[in-house]
Amino acid sequence: MTRPHDMGGRFGDGPVVPATDDAAFHADWHARALAITLACGALGKWNIDTSRHARECLSPQDYTRFSYYEKWLGGLAALLVAKGVVTRAELAGGPAALSYFGPSDLDPIDLDPRALRADAVAGVLAKGGASDRPSDTAPLFRAGDAVQTRRKAENTSVAGGHTRLPRYAAGTRGRVLRHHGTHVLPDAAAHGTPDQAEPLYAVAFKASDLWAHPEHPLDEVVLDLWQSYLQAAP
Known part of the structure; x- marks a missing residue:
């Protein structure tokens, strides 16, 4: 089984048209989408591979009609609910979300200590997330094989x-x-x-x-x- 993201070399999707400018973002909300994705990732509830899979699991109808950053936000919304960070009602801005902005008998949010603060962003981005690991598995192949x-x-x-x-x-x-x-x-x-x-x-x-x-x-x-x-x- 393959998902709609696996489209390399497929006919019918039209040519890839490279951008003609050097703009990092082509709409203000693109930067915000990136920022909120990084901030939520800092909560430690998932890793980069989990987030990639969440985007791949968007419905084919949504995946094909969404723009690049809409895919990011769609996958992020699914992860936030699946990992118990927020509820569907909170994402929709319903009554459950209002309790965070006024008197409430809710327990303090236990993820707050992990929140990515503005002064820490540069250091977090510079550090990145290393994926190399020590292992006893010996390489079977070498250059030229x-x-x-x-x-x-x-x-x-x-x-x-x-x-x-x-x-x-x-x-x-x-x-x-x-x-x-x-x-x-x-x-x-x-x-x-x-x-x-x-x-x-x-x-x-x-x-x-x-x-x-x-x-x-x-x-x-x-x-x-x-x-x-x-x-x-x-």
């Missing part, structure tokens, strides 16, 4: 779960360019499974091997892929 991705681009542990193997590269032969070290496996991290670190590789694929009618057949596409996605090419 011929590999093949598994034939089905799916999460092998969680049905319909998150994976970073795109459908267009499934079952395709490629060449290892480099070993990035050992990193958290998104297929596990997106679903709350304790860190499962695996070797991560940059793998190059010929455009002509990925698509039947590539615009530039001699081009290569480089993907970062985890070891469990790969096997030695026959």
Whole structure:
């Protein structure tokens, strides 16, 4: 099963039109969408892979009609409710939300100490979130090795779960360019499974091997892929 976000090389969606200016945001609310997403992420209720999966799980109708930052907000809203941070009524601005702005018998919000304050933003962004981990799993491949991705681009542990193997590269032969070290496996991290670190590789694929009618057949596409996605090419 694939989700609507996995659209690389698909016909019928029109050309990708690059932006012609250097503006970081093309509407004021885009910056606010980014800010609230970062602030909510700082609460520690999910990780980047969980948030990616939330966007992927938007309904096909919403995913195809939403703009980029609308997808971010749609996924964020779903996460806030799923993780018990807010209720649907609070998101809708109903009576439950009003209690936060007046006398209330509610307990203090236990997430407040984790709130991302304005003076901490620069440091948090500079620090980032490291995904590399120590592991006993030895790398099976090295630069120059011929590999093949598994034939089905799916999460092998969680049905319909998150994976970073795109459908267009499934079952395709490629060449290892480099070993990035050992990193958290998104297929596990997106679903709350304790860190499962695996070797991560940059793998190059010929455009002509990925698509039947590539615009530039001699081009290569480089993907970062985890070891469990790969096997030695026959």
